[in-house]
Every structure is written in C-alpha cells, then in structure tokens.
Amino acid sequence: MSVAVSTDPDRIGFDPARLARIDEHFGRYVDDGRLAGWQIVVTRRGEIAHSSTYGLRDREAGVPVEPDTLWRIYSMTKPITSVAAMMLWEEGRLELNDPVSRWLPEFADVRVYDRGSVLKPFTVPAVEPIRVWHLLTHTAGLTYGFAQVSVVDGLYRAAGFDLGVPAGADLAEATRGMARLPLLFQPGTSWNYGVSTDVLGRLVEVVSGQSLDAFFAERIFRPLGMTDTRWWVDEPDAKRLAALYVPHPATGQAVRADALGRYALSAPDCLSGGGGLVSTAADYHRFTQFLLRGGELDGVRLLGPRTVRFMTRNHLPGNRDLGLFSPEGFAETILDGVGFGLGFAVVLDPVPSRVPSSVGEYYWGGLASTAFWVDPVEEVTALLFTQLMPSSTHPLRPQLRQLVYSALVD
DSSP states (O other): OOOOOOSOGGGGTBOHHHHHHHHHHHHHHHHTTSOSEEEEEEEETTEEEEEEEEEEEETTTTEEOOTTOBEEOGGGGHHHHHHHHHHHHHTTSOOTTSBGGGTOGGGTTOEEEEEEOSSSEEEEEOSSOOBHHHHHHTOSSOOOGGGOOSHHHHHHHHTTOSSSOSTTOOHHHHHHHHHHSOBSSSTTSOOOOSTHHHHHHHHHHHHHTSOHHHHIIIIIIHHHTOTTOBSSOOGGGGGGBOOOEEEOTTTOOEEEOHHHHGGGGSOOSSOOTTTOOEEOHHHHHHHHHHHHTTSEETTEESSOHHHHHHHTSOOSGGGOOHHHHOOSOOOSSOOTTEEEOSSSEEESOSGGGTSOOOTTOEEEEOTTSOEEEEETTTTEEEEEEOOBSSTTSSOHHHHHHHHHHHTBOO
16 A cells, blocks of 8 residues: 655645655754654645655665564554444443443442552542543543653552553453553643553453454555455565664664563563554555544444544533643653644644644654644644654654644645
8 A cells, every 4th residue: 555645745735845844854853863764755635745764774784664664663552442342332332421340340440549659558438439531531530650650650569560561461451450540630730741541442352352462453454455464464464563772871873672572572471551552554544534534434433423533622621721631751752732532632822832733733743752742723734754762862753743734835
C-alpha cells in the first residue's frame, strides 16, 4: 500500500517550498546522529501532499527507511482500542456511565491511595466506581509504573507493572492485578496517563466475547484495509521492522535498545490495548483518514460521524484543560490548552502551547516518538514515525506542527 504524494500540494493550499523545510529540518536529526531514521506523511482533504523517508530503519545493518517500514506505535494503539469500545457503545452493548465492574468484577471494591510510602501505603475506599468514560479519558486513577512520579507508580513497579505487565500474564490476569493496586485519586477527579486503555481492551474482550486481536482484525483492520498492522512481527517481515533506540546519556546520540526492541518479534502474552501494536505509515494513514471522514473510509463505516465528533470533544469535567486537571506526571502531550476526549487529546486553545494548530484538532503519540494528528478544521492529517525512546527526548511533535502549519498558504 502506497503513501506516495497523490496531488500537487499547491492545489490543496500547501506551498511546496515550505513543505520541503520538513525534510531539511528533520534530516538534521539523522545527520547528527540523534535519530536513525524517520518517515513523515502530511495530507489535506484526503490527498497526500507530502510523504518522505530519511535515514536508516536499522543503522547498524545499514538498511534504509522504506515506505513499508514497520514501526512500534506503542500508545498510538490507544485510539484504536477507543474506537473498538465506541463501536460496542454504538451497538448499545455498553454505556459510558456504566461501572466497569459490571463486566470486570475485580474492580468492584477498588481503593484509593491516601498517604504513606511504597512499603506502607494507606488507602481509602473509592467513593465513585470506575466508569467506562473514566477509562476512555484517563480519569480512572490508574497509572504507569514507569512514570516514577508517585508512590502509586512505585506500587505498580513492585507488582511487576513497569514498561509492561508481570511475566507470563495475559490481559485478563494483568487486569486483575491492576485492580488490586490502589488508585492514584478518586475516579473522575483528576487526569493521569496510565493503563486505563489496557483495562478498556479487556472490557472490549468481555463485552464482545472475542479476544482483542480477533476483534481488531475482524472489526477494524480488515474493513479499513490496515493489512500491515499487527501485534508482533514474524520472521518473513522481521527485516522490515525498524530498530529501537534510546539517547546516549552523555552524547545524545541514538543507541540501540534491543533488550526492549526484541519484544516486537514474538507473540505477546498480554494483548496491550494501550501500547501493543506495530504498524506502517500506510496503515495508520488509513486510520487517520477514517477519523477525518467521520468514521467512514472507502464506503466502509465503522462509526457514525456524530460519534466521532462526540469522541473528539473535551470530556474533562468543567471543560478544564490538562494543565488544571492533571497532577505532574508523564504524558504524550503538553498540558496547557489541551483537553481530553474519548481516546484523544483535544486542542482547546493553541496559544498556551506556543505552537499553531486548530481548536478541535485531536491527536496522540507513542513512547518511541511516533505521533499523529487530525485537524478537522483545516482537513489536515500528519504522521511521524521514528523509533527513539522516550518521546520527550526531542521536541519532534511541536516542530512538525510548526513546519506543517507554516506551509499552509491558502
């Protein structure tokens, strides 16, 4: 499947010379060793205005980034899981206000961290059940162990929930283990990035009666033609998988991280709805076009347009932004001027971030510095793929935004 440029950029409001700045700018990251390679796709009104690759998908092997390179998309899995849940919602099989314990009884009597240390935490009962909308908006009180900010993060790590789940645990077992850990706050009272979408994936399994991989394949990937998106890469396609890198602490140069990167080469025990997929630019391009078109692509409709609009509104109580509704912690976004919908960050005001965008733009990213956004006002989508952890290493995402929006001239 191609992601080649399909139109004259001038015809859809882009200045080609300004678009060329994208490759010049991001090429410097490769030339000075901070990234091994990357792939970028920019579209408007459903037409590809800019598509480029640069550098190496595996620097040590000397093989280039190619259009069909496979990338670990990590948390860009979350919007797909959110779409799955909302497909079940459209069928009337769940409601957003339903307690999650209706299907996952392990969440019936959750407790909330109150005070104390990792060795001696004190908890109190939750006064509000975790509801489906809490999972979709990251307001459930769940967290990530690798964030290393709170006592609760430490409890997660002690229980084996760091960058993954305890060894050998499948999604059902992992979810039961998450339910035994205290919440960071009372459900619905704050925002914190965490394992909520993994729990949501388990909810999809129980409500649908299918495993998450089967649901994704049957209900999303095949209908949308996402033929290259999968949970792991088997031997015939292993050569297409980009290597994973981290910055050297002294030099900032990208160095291989094979200990973590190799997990993409074998079937996982736990199907992580929060971070488990590998995909291509062509496949994720189709997913963003499905969103931009209001839940339909090439005559196949998975969601109604009003559902997509509802998902991409700010669902934080009081229409607050993340800066006001979130404790300090890890996130794949800046906080000020940004709300959160049902699976996506949503731009409320671009000014606090000092980066151009449209009110109502929605987006997310992944731990290895991948990113996407959909701008329904300008009818623009953008995709960035590389493989450098963590995503906060370089300001790749805001830089791509400023380059793309400054190239719009109509």
